[in-house]
Amino acid sequence: xxxxxxxxxxxxxxxxxxxxxxxxxxxxxxxxxxxxxxxxxxxxxxxxxxxxxxxxxxxxxxxxxxxxxxxxxxxxxxxxxxxxxxxxxxxxxxxxxxxxxxxxxxxxxxxxxxxxxxxxxxxxxxxxxxxxxxxxxxxxxxxxxxxxxxxxxxxxxxxxxxxxxxxxxxxxxxxxxxxxxxxxxxxxxxxxxxxxxxxxx
Amino acid sequence: xxxxxxxxxxxxxxxxxxxxxxxxxxxxxxxxxxxxxxxxxxxxxxxxxxxxxxxxxxxxxxxxxxxxxxxxxxxxxxxxxxxxxxxxxxxxxxxxxxxxxxxxxxxxxxxxxxxxxxxxxxxxxxxxxxxxxxxxxxxxxxxxxxxxxxxxxxxxxxxxxxxxxxxxxxxxxxxxxxxxxxxxxxxxxxxxxxxxxxxxxxxxxxxxxxxxxxxxxxxxxxxxxxxxxxxxxxxxxxxxxxxxxxxxx
Amino acid sequence: xxxxxxxxxxxxxxxxxxxxxxxxxxxxxxxxxxxxxxxxxxxxxxxxxxxxxxxxxxxxxxxxxxxxxxxxxxxxxxxxxxxxxxxxxxxxxxxxxxxxxxxxxxxxxxxxxxxxxxxxxxxxxxxxxxxxxxxxxxxxxxxxxxxxxxxxxxxxxxxxxxxxxxxxxxxxxxxxxxxxxxxxxxxxxxxxxxxxxxxxxxxxxxxxxxxxxxxxxxxxx
Numbered sequence: 001x002x003x004x005x006x007x008x009x010x011x012x013x014x015x016x017x018x019x020x021x022x023x024x025x026x027x028x029x030x031x032x033x034x035x036x037x038x039x040x041x042x043x044x045x046x047x048x049x050x051x052x053x054x055x056x057x058x059x060x061x062x063x064x065x066x067x068x069x070x071x072x073x074x075x076x077x078x079x080x081x082x083x084x085x086x087x088x089x090x091x092x093x094x095x096x097x098x099x100x101x102x103x104x105x106x107x108x109x110x111x112x113x114x115x116x117x118x119x120x121x122x123x124x125x126x127x128x129x130x131x132x133x134x135x136x137x138x139x140x141x142x143x144x145x146x147x148x149x150x151x152x153x154x155x156x157x158x159x160x161x162x163x164x165x166x167x168x169x170x171x172x173x174x175x176x177x178x179x180x181x182x183x184x185x186x187x188x189x190x191x192x193x194x195x196x197x198x199x200x201x
Numbered sequence: 202x203x204x205x206x207x208x209x210x211x212x213x214x215x216x217x218x219x220x221x222x223x224x225x226x227x228x229x230x231x232x233x234x235x236x237x238x239x240x241x242x243x244x245x246x247x248x249x250x251x252x253x254x255x256x257x258x259x260x261x262x263x264x265x266x267x268x269x270x271x272x273x274x275x276x277x278x279x280x281x282x283x284x285x286x287x288x289x290x291x292x293x294x295x296x297x298x299x300x301x302x303x304x305x306x307x308x309x310x311x312x313x314x315x316x317x318x319x320x321x322x323x324x325x326x327x328x329x330x331x332x333x334x335x336x337x338x339x340x341x342x343x344x345x346x347x348x349x350x351x352x353x354x355x356x357x358x359x360x361x362x363x364x365x366x367x368x369x370x371x372x373x374x375x376x377x378x379x380x381x382x383x384x385x386x387x388x389x390x391x392x393x394x395x396x397x398x399x400x401x402x403x404x405x406x407x408x409x410x411x412x413x414x415x416x417x418x419x420x421x422x423x424x425x426x427x428x429x430x431x432x433x434x435x436x437x438x439x440x441x442x443x444x445x446x447x448x449x450x
Numbered sequence: 451x452x453x454x455x456x457x458x459x460x461x462x463x464x465x466x467x468x469x470x471x472x473x474x475x476x477x478x479x480x481x482x483x484x485x486x487x488x489x490x491x492x493x494x495x496x497x498x499x500x501x502x503x504x505x506x507x508x509x510x511x512x513x514x515x516x517x518x519x520x521x522x523x524x525x526x527x528x529x530x531x532x533x534x535x536x537x538x539x540x541x542x543x544x545x546x547x548x549x550x551x552x553x554x555x556x557x558x559x560x561x562x563x564x565x566x567x568x569x570x571x572x573x574x575x576x577x578x579x580x581x582x583x584x585x586x587x588x589x590x591x592x593x594x595x596x597x598x599x600x601x602x603x604x605x606x607x608x609x610x611x612x613x614x615x616x617x618x619x620x621x622x623x624x625x626x627x628x629x630x631x632x633x634x635x636x637x638x639x640x641x642x643x644x645x646x647x648x649x650x651x652x653x654x655x656x657x658x659x660x661x662x663x664x665x666x667x668x669x670x671x
Contacts, residue, residue: 012355013438048535051671052289073537082528086460088467093460100456101536101543127467334621341618348614352605361668362601366615369597369661 001025002047002151002182006056009042016042017201020056024151024197029173029183031191034201040186041080043201044155047184048078060151074103077149081156083136087129091115091139094128098143106146114142118168133160141169152176152183158191166192215292215432216441222425229422233415240411248404257321261405264314266413267307271339272374274304274420278346279371282364292428294360295435297367298350299427303420305343311336331380335373342370356435453538457546458553464523465554471519476558479512483566494571501570502580502631506624509559509584510591514613516555517595520547521603521666534670541663548596548659556588572631579634579644586647587627593658594619600665623650 001024008018016039024030032040045051047058049065049072058065060072085094092111099106115124118138128136137160144152152173158166170192173183177193185191212218244262251258278300285294315333316326327333346363353359436442443449465472486504487497524530524547533543563584564577572580598616602608630643 050531050534073535076535078531078535080528080531082526082531084528084532086464086529087527088464089460093463097456097460098532101453101533101538103453103537334625338618338621341614345615345618348611349601349605352602352607352611358668358671362665365597365661365665365668366601369619369657 001061002059002184004047004056004058007043007046007053007058008055009039009046009051010054011039011042015054018055020199022197022199024182024184026150026180026182027177029177029185029193029196030199031196032184032186032199032201038201040201041155043199044078044153044184044186045080048076048153049073050078075150076153077144077147077151078153079140079144079155079157083128083140085128085136085139088127090125090127091120091131091142092124094139095143095146099146102147104147110146111142114145115139117145118142119164134162134165137161138165138168141165141172144172150181152181152185154183154185156186156188158187158189213290213292215295215436216439218292219429219432222429226422226425226429229418229425232418233422236411236415236418240408240415243404243408243411248408249402254322257318260314260318262408262412264311264318265409266416267314268311268336269413270416270420271304271307271311271336272377273417274300274307275339275343275367275374276371278304279364279367282360282367286361286364291357291360291435292432294357294364295428295431296424297363298360299424299431300420301343301347301350302427303423305340305347307416307420308336308340308343312340331383332377335377335380338373339370339377342366342373346370451542453536454542454546454549457533457543458550461547461550462553465550472516472554472558475512475515475555476562478515479508479559479562480566482511483508484569487569497570498572498635501567501572501576502628502635504570505563505566505580506584506587506628509563509588510617510620510624512559513555513588513591513595514616516551517599517612517616518602518609520551520596520599521669522599522608525603525669530666531670534667540666541659544596544663544666545659548592548662551596552589552592556584556592559588560584572635576631576635579640580631583627583630583640583644583647586644586651587623590623590647590650590654591620593654593662594623596662597658597665600662600669603666603669623647626650 003021003023005021007020007022009016020043022030032043034040042051046053049058060075063072065072084098085091086097089097092108092115095111095115096106096108099111112124115121118141120135120138120142123131123135128139131139140157157169161169173185173193176183185196212221240262244259248259248262250256278297281293281300282297284290285292285297312333315336319328320326346366349366350359350363353362433442433445433448483505486500490496490500521530524533534540536543560581563580567577567580595612595616598612598619601615602612605611626643626646630640630647633643634640
């Protein structure tokens with residue numbers, strides 16, 4: 001359902017990749033691999049619609065992602081290198097505002113359940129800046145669980161996660177795929193999730 | 202698209218435009234010299250002495266053309282920037298970038314010659330009326346455009362950001378032009394109009410028009426020269442630039 | 451639309467948790483305004499003459515202090531990216547942010563101005579005109595400032611460059627804003643100037659968010 005044809009990306013004077021084709025359907029996930037600087041983050045940003053490719057197009061269900069009718073943004077969850085969390089707000093507030101900006105409704109109980117499931121019981125009301133790096137990442141996991149997005153595009157999601165959190169994330173992604181979702185991930189590490197298509201940059 | 206149209210569109214690539222610009226530049230310098238010679242001769246030797254101002258008024262033959270050019274160049278620059286933004290065309294943005302310094306020069310000359318004229322005319326170097334203020338704003342807009350492009354490292358981002366700034370500032374140009382009709386200003390009203398006959402001696406009008414043409418040809422010559430330099434700088438990594446005579450030397 | 455209010459509320463909440471940033475700009479306004487009577491001397495006639503201009507210039511400078519942080523913090527922690535790919539059109543979220551900026555930077559200036567105007571011996575009616583002019587003009591400053599903040603996002607030398615870009619566009623607001631008070635004091639009535647300010651506000655409300663959104667997308671590429 002997510003497909004790209006003839007993608008090429010230019011950063012400054014370097015051509016990172018050219019004529020790249022890829023496709024991901026329900027239940028599949030894409031593992032983007034490559035060395036540092038190969039263009040993994042750039043590719044993910046192109047797929048998310050944050051940047052325009054030098055050539056080629058990205059399609060969602062047959063329609064270009066730039067068009068509003070494609071409903072792409074409703075189905076997309078993207079996390080870049082930054083946590084996308086406001087440091088001065090609490091985990092609960094971050095989740096509520098994120099939902100409000102997505103135009104979705106998220107009740108407080110739903111948010112709390114998700115946060116507790118990610119191991120943040122007792123920390124929901126503390127400002128994010130007092131949480132550890134791993135705990136901040138767990139708030140992101142809670143966001144992934146509460147937002148009903150079909151496509152997850154995650155850039156280095158396993159960074160700063162301890163063993164338990166790695167298991168949590170792997171389970172989240174696997175459940176997501178089993179339920180008909182799709183994912184595009186980059187990682188330096190070997191991915192503890194079965195059955196991925198590989199894109200090598 | 203017809204074959205004819207396709208022929209012109211090939212010049213939208215820096216590689217094709219570079220030699221074309223090189224061939225055109227001498228033509229425009231010649232035109233500049235010709236218009237300049239006739240224009241200056243008219244301004245200094247043919248146009249009659251003004252009844253109230255004497256000889257000092259002759260600065261009008263530099264002041265008015267530079268003012269016209271400062272506004273005109275801004276519109277052209279904003280136009281090219283808009284084309285570069287909408288069609289993702291590198292060369293159009295390079296053209297906008299090359300026109301900015303010339304436009305800034307015209308705006309500066311307009312303000313400076315205006316001050317030299319204002320001192321004997323109004324008794325003051327400067328007055329904060331609508332036209333002078335908006336011309337000053339135009340000068341600052343040129344400077345802002347050039348600073349913004351200089352500060353952004355990524356050339357494509359610099360092009361696009363500059364385009365937005367140029368387009369936001371475009372609203373200033375009609376304000377300059379119409380300020381003398383909208384407000385009671387110290388600056389004299391428009392004597393030259395596209396629709397009515399001018400309210401000045403014909404030789405004066407011709408002098409101004411010829412000087413304006415001279416400056417226009419100058420701007421094109423300098424703009425083309427500068428855009429060639431910008432092309433060399435930004436396309437330095439491409440094969441065709443590395444093969445050029447002037448680069449190999 | 452809900453998302454716009456959510457963005458506004460979120461920005462206000464963040465500011466409430468970090469009050470010092472906001473108060474700094476306000477104190478700057480107060481202190482710099484007070485410097486003028488101290489430097490120029492206490493003669494009331496002179497002070498009344500320079501009051502509109504001085505108060506407006508200080509308001510401009512205080513607004514510019516806060517412009518950089520409009521988008522910079524969101525850009526640094528990744529929330530700006532999330533806004534760019536949110537299902538709600540980015541322009542509405544930008545309007546929310548500009549609204550929050552005005553509430554935090556512009557509205558306090560409007561409320562403080564009468565107090566400062568007393569230092570310059572302005573009478574009550576002139577103070578009223580000043581407040582109205584600031585009420586109309588400070589949103590324009592936030593709107594136009596947003597364009598500058600978006601254009602210079604993440605650019606080195608950002609603060610000074612931002613001032614260079616934005617001040618020429620602020621000049622008309624300054625002229626009409628100060629002019630409104632001056633012409634009121636001169637007995638000519640502030641109506642003309644205030645109408646022009648209102649016109650600027652309408653223009654800015656319609657065009658500035660689009661320009662700022664386009665500039666943000668360019669900065670995010």
